Amino acid sequence: MTTALFAVAGAVAVAAAVMVVTSRRIVHAALWLVVTLGAVAGCFGALQAEFVALVQILVYVGAIVVLVLFALMLTKAPTNPLPTLTTGRSPFAAAIAVVLALLLGAGVVFAFGNQKIEPVPAGSANAIGTSIFQTWVLPFEILSVLLLAALIGAIALSQRKKED
Amino acid sequence: MIATVWRVAGVGFSLLLVLIAALLYGAAPEQASFLNSQIGDLTIGFAVRTDDLTVLLLAVVGVVATCVQVYSLSYLHERASSYHALVTLFTAAMATVVVSDSLFLLLIGWEVMGACSYLLISHYWERRDARSGAVKAFLMTRLADVGFLFGIFVLGVGAGTFRISELDPARISPGVLTAGTLLLLVGVVGKSAQVPLQTWLPDAMPGPSPVSALIHAATMVAAGVFLIARLYDVFSASSTTMTVLAIIACVTMLFAALCAMAAVEVKRVLAWSTVSQLAIMFSALSLGTREGRHAALFHLVTHAAFKGLLFLCAGVLLHQVGSAAFVVLRRYTRRGVLRNRLRVTFLTMTVGLAALAGVPGFAGFFSKDTVLEAAWDHAHHDGSVIGWVVLASVGLTASLTAFYCARLWLWVFFRSPALAGAIGAFEVDDPMADLEDPDTSKLKDASWLMLGPLVLLAVGALGLGYVDGLHLNWAIALGSTVLVLFGVLPAYSLWSRGADPRPAVLERELGVDRAYHGIFVGPVRWLAKLSVLGDRDVIGAYVRAAGRSGTLASQGLRLLQTGNVQTYLTGAVVGVVALAILAGVIAR
């Protein structure tokens, strides 16, 4: 059951991701990204990681994609199809990506080809909460500082200088 | 002030040598070594010895050096301090050679003499001929000294010692002995200006005349004779070396005498005659007999006296007249002043020339007869070819010597009746010769400080022949007298007719000098140029190219810096993929 669910969500994710990197309209790409991220969240769910799935939808779909759309708006991105979407290196980049995929895929299959994921009890949010606030509390706090720093950095970067 | 100190030191040191020689006379031979150091199983250090040979040579060096130092007091005024210092240093070096029992100490003296000779020849360094003559003298002797050094190696390593008194020919293998002595002979040939290294000595004549007397007649050039006499056992043990020595000596004595016959400058005649007389000593040594060695040393002593005397006389001519060229002297002679005004010089020079020519009764006659006698004995009793060859060439040389002595004496001091006062045969040297007559009113003989040594040496040139004890072989004496007459008569007849035929080939001294210049000097200069260019354009070019290629490579690498982040990133990803594949391959 979960396998089937995962397979469906995965297929959607891959298809949407292909659209993200190939779409001629940038806004469409952003919207396809939403689909991809949602599908990945579905995958998380299929892996009984509901908390991560929810965070994924909240943060990515809710925040990041909105941010991206705002950025597109601010940079006056054309909504019509672009003639020169990719650089001249794109066939080369595709080849590299394919080689990398083969390499990694082969490695993965070699290493974990016989492993199976046993079904785990649902409701792991509790366990994650405990884990974060007991074992990982220090990295968590450092992460909050990092977020703060990123916040300040973003403000500093995007602030217009006086003379502009 | 400094000059005075050096003058006093110079004279004092030469007198000290005479004193030492007198004190050592008759003393038992002794040896001492000092400052030794061990190199492997060889000992390198210094050693001195005294024996008859040492005493003899010390006396010769001391007396001639004293004469020269005293003579120079009056002869030389400019740069006197360096001059006297160098002459003293030279005397010390010669004394070192004479007393040395270590081949290395001998070499030190040997080469310091060469350096002093170089510095003294270039005493008048503002003159071009002095400069080039000095360089030539040093380089040719230096070249020969390389052979000398190698000879020391061969003999020393072969015998296991560098002590002269320990060199035992019986303990050295014949091959090593021949090689070693031949190499030593190279040094001797260079130092004594024998063929084929003879050209430096005539060119060394621009040096001050006293220096020519001391270094280039009496002592340094005779050091070669001394060396062979010192190592006589070793040399005579190798018949090859002795044959080579005989050939060299015979060729040299004839060659040099022929050159002397065509020279038109007093000092140059004397220089060639020195070469020739040294060759006579070598020919005596090459006989390989005790008589030969004795004859050579006897001739060395008498030659030191009369040749020193002759050079000092030439010095007087130079000092009082200003030149020793025939053409200049003739201008004085035709007015009849030279002989009368320079009476002491004329008389002593006559004695010297007579001794050189071998006029009976003079020292040179006796010593040359000893050589002839030794050659005769060797040829007659031992049936040696060398003996015959030496006998023949010494006899021939005696004739030639008499010829050039008579020629010099007559042309310099006497008006030729046939020319009725004209300069005659030498005017080609100077087209202005007849136009200008020298002012002869101020011409007078030199001071007694200069004439004293002349007289002393003239006494030697007269009397030294009798020191050795009179034992004349009358047949040989008669023969040599006839030979001398054969030489004198043509000279007289030519002079009286006012002719001085000088074959061009002899005037050019058989073209040896020019040939050497073409064979050695030119190519070396060319090679030097090549080497400078090679350094600049070949080796330097490689270095510059290395630097240049570094710059070029860096400029090429700069092109990768496109400024495009994606390009960089592509490169990074390619690198990661490549590394991953590589890691997989290696792990496999």
Add this chain to the structure above:
Amino acid sequence: MNAILLGILALPMLAALALWALPITLGDRLAALYGAVVSGLVLVGSVLLWQRTEGWFAYSELQPVQQLGPNARPLDAVTDVPWIPPLNVRFHIGVDSISVPLIILTALLTFLCCIYSLKITPRIGRMRSLIALLLVIEAGVIGAFSAMDLVLFFVCFEIVLIPMWLIIDIWGDDHDPAGRKRAATTFVLMTVFGSALMLLGFLLVYRQAGTFDLVQLTNSPVLGGHGIPLVAALLVAVGLAVKVPLWPLHIWLPDAHAKAPTVGSVILAGILLKLGTYGLIRILVPVLPDATVTIAPYLGGFSTVAIIAGSLACLGQTDLKRLIAYSSVGHMGFVGLGIASLSDAGMKGALFANIAHGIITGLLFFVAGAIKDRHDTSDLRTIGRALYARLPRIGALLTFACLASLGLPGLAGFWGEMLVLLGAYDPSAALPQATFRVFMVVAGLGTVLTAAYFLRLIRNLCQGDPAENPASAFAVDLSRIELITWSPLVVLTVLLGVWPGLLLHQWGIL
């Protein structure tokens, strides 16, 4: 003893740092005086290291002295503490009869340079930095001469480079800024290249032997004449040959010498070149004995070519300082040939020639510098001729130095060359004798060429018609400071010439 050695290592280094760090402004004279005092103390210390007992060094820490023969004596003034433990690198210094004379030479020349700088300074000034750099060089060179660890040797070898580079670059010929910059850069790049090769060689040695310690390496050398030991020997030899410098790696030398200031030339020729030959004797021969035998004929061959090529190049020079620089190529060729002969006489000759060359060439460069200062150029044609008439004493000293340099017996230059030739006549049994005899003959002809170019120099510079070369008004003959500075070198030249045993004795039986 080890306190003295540590002291003469640390003193110049600390003094140099202090000279830089001092906030007060120091006059040129005062700086030179400071340098003279410091280097004088170092000189005293180095003389105290001199041992009166004779004999070759032996490493008694590992073997009892008795096993090494009667002439052996232990390393002196040893300090041996760990330095970089993970790499097995130790701070191991000590001296023996090979290094002490070189250390004394270093201290002496540095001292004389400082004294000389009291009165005679490069036009650009900045004596404080110059003196400090000289002291750093002194410390580095003494360190290299006493290092008993390959890495320590390498470090000291490199310490010397940069100050020398700065000296040429800053205080060099002020008429030709581009030329001096190029000379300095060529110098530093070529020597660094050489050092890099040498370091590679050291690493190979470490791989084979597992230690950088020279004492252990000498007692149990890396054997085998092929494969990795051969590669290591080649790397070390080529690396050191750049410094020697051996033909054809000498190309940096004439420019560096010609453009350097007087004290720089003196230090460069007198001391720095010795690092290369010292390294060959100290490291190549004992540590890689078999491989050295393999490469020795080639080393000897290149040395012989260096003798001839250097001399020929001298014959074609028109610049005084370049000529003397090229003469160093020839003389160091003799040293190389002596080392290549691997015989007792050759080694001692090389060591002796090292010292003699340091003294004589130091003197030559001092005199050349004096002539250059007086005429503002070192071009022979511009200087003119008849120096005897204009500067008689300096001319006489130049002649003396030239005669010493051409190897006149009775002066220091002779014994080294003579022993080298003797070594080549009778080389080590492992070497092809005929080849080395050919080298000997060619090198012997090289001495004639040496004489030829020095006589040419004297003839073209000292002699000549005074009427055509009038004295210039400001040309002063030998000054007092020059007399004081040069007389020790003259005295040593004569002393070593008449008493070579002074040094030869010290080395005993190699």
Add this chain to the structure above:
Amino acid sequence: MPLVLPLLLAVVLFCLGVYGVLSRRNAITILMSLELMLNAVNLNLVAFDAWHLDGLATGQTLAVFVITVAAAEIGLGLAIVLLLFRGHGHVDADAARDLVEHEESAT
């Protein structure tokens, strides 16, 4: 469920991201591709967590952390893109070559 399934999915997503980053001109699209790659990593983390079950939920925690970092990163990235836009008037990564070596600066 076989473990390779999520892992292969992650590989595909990652490589699509790589392709996007290397080939797209628009800087914002590049950032989006970056998000794809991060998601692939997250997928791996979660998959391994489900497979390994260490009791501490390490993988999931780390995934949450990565999402947080991604949020920070996209914030900064978009700020930089805005800056680029302000300076050049476009957001074409291929045309932004301010760091190129100019030939005239060669010595």
